[in-house]
Amino acid sequence: MTTTPEDLPDDIAALRVSLVVERAKRLEEAARAARVEAELAAAKAKASDDQALIAHQRLQIAKLTRQLYGQHSERTARLLDQMELGFEELESSASEDEIAAERAVAKTTNVAAFTRKHPARQPFPEHLPRERLVEPGPAVCLCCGSPRLRKLGEDITETLEVIPRQWKVIQHVREKFTCRDCEKISQAPAPFHVISRGWAGPSLLAMILFEKFGQHQPLNRQAERYAREGVPLRLSTLADQVGACCAVLAPLLRRLEAHVFAAERLHGDDTTVPVLAKGKTDTGRCWVYVRDDRPFGGQDPPAAMFYYSRDRAGEHAQAHLADYTGLFQADAFGGYNKLYEAGRKPGPILEAGCWAHARRPFFVMADVAANARRTALEQDSVGPNRK
Numbered sequence: 001m002t003t004t005p006e007d008l009p010d011d012i013a014a015l016r017v018s019l020v021v022e023r024a025k026r027l028e029e030a031a032r033a034a035r036v037e038a039e040l041a042a043a044k045a046k047a048s049d050d051q052a053l054i055a056h057q058r059l060q061i062a063k064l065t066r067q068l069y070g071q072h073s074e075r076t077a078r079l080l081d082q083m084e085l086g087f088e089e090l091e092s093s094a095s096e097d098e099i100a101a102e103r104a105v106a107k108t109t110n111v112a113a114f115t116r117k118h119p120a121r122q123p124f125p126e127h128l129p130r131e132r133l134v135e136p137g138p139a140v141c142l143c144c145g146s147p148r149l150r151k152l153g154e155d156i157t158e159t160l161e162v163i164p165r166q167w168k169v170i171q172h173v174r175e176k177f178t179c180r181d182c183e184k185i186s187q188a189p190a191p192f193h194v195i196s197r198g199w200a201g202p203s204l205l206a207m208i209l210f211e212k213f214g215q216h217q218p219l220n221r222q223a224e225r226y227a228r229e230g231v232p233l234r235l236s237t238l239a240d241q242v243g244a245c246c247a248v249l250a251p252l253l254r255r256l257e258a259h260v261f262a263a264e265r266l267h268g269d270d271t272t273v274p275v276l277a278k279g280k281t282d283t284g285r286c287w288v289y290v291r292d293d294r295p296f297g298g299q300d301p302p303a304a305m306f307y308y309s310r311d312r313a314g315e316h317a318q319a320h321l322a323d324y325t326g327l328f329q330a331d332a333f334g335g336y337n338k339l340y341e342a343g344r345k346p347g348p349i350l351e352a353g354c355w356a357h358a359r360r361p362f363f364v365m366a367d368v369a370a371n372a373r374r375t376a377l378e379q380d381s382v383g384p385n386r387k
Contacts, residue, residue, distance in 0.1 A: 034108045041097070041104040048094040055087040124160060167231050170201065195244045205245055208238060218276045260305040263291035265327040265352075268320075268336075270312065285309045287320060314338070325349060331357045 062080055140147050172191045179186065194202050211217040219238045226233050260266070267290045275282040287309065292302035309316045314335025321328070321339055325347035330336055331354050339349045365371070 031108065034104075038101070038104040038108050041101040045094070045097040045101040048090070048097040052087065052090040052094040055083070055090045059083045059087050124158060165229070167229065194248060195241070198241075198244070200241055205241060208241060209245055212242060220276070256303060257305050259300075260289055260291050260303050261321075261324050263293065263300070263326065265293070265296070265329065266291055266324065268317070268328060268330045270317075270333075273308070275310075282310070285312050285316070287316060289320065321349065327352055329354060 059080070062083060066080070137151075138149070141149060174188045174190070177186045178184070194200075194205055200208075208219075208222065211222055212219060219242065220235055223233055223235050223238055268288070270285050270287045273284045273286045275284040285308070287307040288304055289307075290302070290304045291300070292298075293300055294302065307316070307320055312335070314333075314337075317333070317335045318338055323346060326349065328336070328339065328349045329352035336351075338344070340351045342348055
């Protein structure tokens with residue numbers, strides 16, 4: 001209903017009453033809109049939390065299924081990675097919606113806030129250093145103002161913090177001294193470097209190697225990240241450092257290799273590895289051989305040896321195990337067959353089959369419904385061609 005100037009009363013008191021009523025109506029409408037907005041925000045936060053919970057349960061089911069029935073293909077691991085990324089995005093969205101709901105509910109008192117059920121947080125690790133910051137207490141009583149205060153106790157709130165990575169240049173200063181008698185120059189020897197005439201410190205080299213082999217970060221991504229931190233390092237320079245470190249660590253690698261292949265029983269397997277190539281991504285192979293005698297009462301430390309190849313040819317595994325004799329547990333890969341021959345030198349290798357691979361056909365045969373559907377499809381495909 002539209003109000004015209006002619007409809008307004010001429011009495012000032014009546015105008016004041018009309019103004020108060022109009023303000024009350026607008027405040028009520030604003031409160032109603034705030035309640036509706038808060039209810040919508042709470043419902044959205046509840047829906048986001050449900051989606052994150054469903055994604056988490058699906059991820060757990062997929063992991064348990066893979067653990068129970070074994071790894072059918074490398075594609076399963078990639079699907080799990082994608083599910084984890086989707087779960088992380090849903091968790092972030094749920095947290096954002098929860099905060100938005102709390103802010104919307106704060107504007108009204110008639111709508112119950114939605115609170116997500118977070119799992120109980122584990123205490124921070126004990127090995128982390130603690131920095132104690134004591135907030136100054138009041139000098140007088142906040143109630144009566146009396147200065148007679150006595151400490152009753154304290155409450156500690158822990159906050160996890162991190163110190164960003166810092167780059168620095170260490171200058172090794174070697175002073176020169178000359179002898180007044182013989183005029184010879186004396187100076188301390190040059191500092192030790194992991195790489196001869198190198199410029200990178202051991203911590204930097206360890207970080208580059210761990211990022212490349214431990215975190216699977218290519219050198220080009222490392223170079224880009226270092227440049228953003230204000231330390232430009234060329235890709236070729238990083239590649240030279242990796243090659244030099246591999247040459248320096250070669251004796252340690254040979255010792256580790258000898259320790260692994262000296263075991264009485266060995267487990268071997270291979271997996272695909274994405275290889276960065278020019279304009280594309282190739283697929284290589286990573287071969288791993290593990291010794292771990294702890295389940296059999298062995299006292300020797302466990303260890304693993306890794307090899308890389310561009311394909312899955314059988315001669316790679318045969319070259320890796322050329323000098324090994326003992327018990328070898330692996331899958332039914334055809335490249336291992338020559339290792340089990342009786343006349344093999346230096347001696348035969350006793351094959352130990354993998355239960356994870358052996359039980360898969362039994363699970364397939366136990367699935368009656370799937371076998372029935374497969375049989376029905378085969379009969380339908382054969383039926384029209386039958387004469």
